[in-house]
Amino acid sequence: MGEIGMDDKSLEMLEFPRIRQMIAELTSFSTSHELADFIRPLSNYEQVSLLLRRSAEARHLLGEESGFSVGFVKDFRDSARMAALGSVLEPQTLLEIHDTLASMRELRVSIxxxxxxxxxxxxxxxxxVELQQIEKDIADCL
Structure with a gap:
């Protein structure tokens, strides 16, 4: 079954931009918010089925792991770019990077x-990728 594209006029009639906005408002991570802007309806059965199975697994994870959270995860792409250009990062920014790396490692372990x-x-x-040495180096600096 091939992918059937839906034209923008049809999406507008179905108020899909509003649905996309509602999804974006439910996100807590900036990258997720950005991705919500690109959501499009799918008609390919295999793709839809895969995404539904992933969603079911995510619901299972949230139900089984009562302490599961990615609440400490921050998008530090801009800070990493600044550091790569020689900028000195503030302690709060370093702490956010440390907490994000630790949260991602814990996420990987939980799954x-x-x-x-x-x-x-x-x-x-x-x-x-687990970056425990960078976590340690940041912790040692703080």
Missing amino acids: ARMSAELPLLWGIAKEI
Whole structure:
């Protein structure tokens, strides 16, 4: 079954831009908010099925891991670019980077523990690189 594109006029009639905005408002991470701006309806059965299975795994993870959270995760791309250009980062920014790296490592560990139950999420999470030495270096500086 091929992908059938929906024209912008049809999307507008279905108030899809409003739906997209509502989804963006529910996000807590800046990158997720950006991604919500690019959501488009899918008609390919395999793609829809895969995304629904991923969503089911995510709901399972949130139900099983009562302490699961990515609340400390911050988007530090701009800070990393500034540091790469020689800027000195503020202690608060370094703390946010440290907490983000630690949260991502903990996220990877949580999903790894449940990898048999969450194979699709594990397929994504196993790509998270653990940067414990950088975490330690930042902690030592603070």
